[in-house]
Amino acid sequence: MQQNLYDNETFFNQYRELRENPASYNVLLEQPALHRMLPPLAGKQVLDLGCGFGDGCVGYLALGAAHVTGIDLSQNMIEAAQKKNPRAEITYICMDMTKIEDLQETFDVIISSLAIHYIRDFQGLADSVFRCLKPGGKFVFSQEHPLTTACSSYGNWQRDETGKCIYYKLDGYCRPGKRTVTWMDCTVQKYHRTFSQIISQLLCAGFQVEAMQEPVPTQENIRQVPRMYREYDKPSFLLLRAGKPAENMK
């Protein structure tokens, strides 16, 4: 059973505020990087894993997608999406992304923005995504960077006397598994995986790795959000695009 943190009212309201901030890490770093990785969406059937408020789904329609299915584990979130972003070409479904084979549909493009680090069994997910893609289909996702999910036991950043972060305290990078952290006063469970696990599990599912990004801020981003200078020491996001071969040779 996956966690359903977004059905906690307090967390949900704080999260909504965070996501509506136009100078968030998501808006400035993660979303532009995700969009750079998308294949052409014109006429495509798209599945969005962890669709949240449906803003991504609307964006994929604007890029020409014929239809978007947005799924999210949180009933709160799905209701908010239906209110905020109703569209005839979007179907919102409250479901666990590890169960997408139950949809009994195939898609051209499966996208996930910042949800996969909540999934315990990435190999199982990658296998399901592979089976739910048409031949030649693409899996594009962002997740918290493995240096972030590693989660230092020593409090992450060392600061100097002026409060500036000078280095990141890394431990346990090669100890994959569950991490429990506090985010916006709530307890959140994430799963840490190393780079080689993520890549190996995609390859094992049958995917070809097509692109990888660890986005860094521009000078303009740092003017808007000064603490983003830290991204040059330890990035927040990892993005990957993986392709299912056009001729399924698996």
Added chain:
Amino acid sequence: MQQNLYDNETFFNQYRELRENPASYNVLLEQPALHRMLPPLAGKQVLDLGCGFGDGCVGYLALGAAHVTGIDLSQNMIEAAQKKNPRAEITYICMDMTKIEDLQETFDVIISSLAIHYIRDFQGLADSVFRCLKPGGKFVFSQEHPLTTACSSYGNWQRDETGKCIYYKLDGYCRPGKRTVTWMDCTVQKYHRTFSQIISQLLCAGFQVEAMQEPVPTQENIRQVPRMYREYDKPSFLLLRAGKPAENMK
């Protein structure tokens, strides 16, 4: 011009001692991982980039390779290889690995053990390796891990009062480029690249990523070399296997 540190007599002698230690990181961690990644070598033409004393070349022959070309930038090293590991089926050449197209030969497998972090232009190297491989050929390499090449400005490890390393001080991971470090009393220049740069540059050359490893020690390894426990916090090695498509579609 590439550095030729191994032609410095003092460094060379210390390096030889290090490599002859049966309980080194190379012997216990890197070499087994590299061997797990090799394709079948029976009857193959192999090129070894940065062959050192030629021990790798002899190992590839033992695995059935028809012929091995071992190249190294250091004349000292090539002379030592010719003395230590002479074989009719090995050709040792003193040359810069960025110039392998001058060999005007193609190979089935190109291997490099712990030399690529000395190369400034990885994209140029990947392009050359791609062109020197036969269709269907494999490029297998180990290098210092990107968390190692990042090279903290703050001295790498934080120790507790007992001297035990408790976390790794990471900074500058997203600032690729030259790093100057001291190793065995000599100044060594290395080049830091992020994971996404390494992967992107392999893909850009036309390769498919086939396998990736960040090896960790076994309990037995840690009994032999107690300080290896640190590998679970910050690994020393990254290994990749990349394939040139059988039908060259580039």
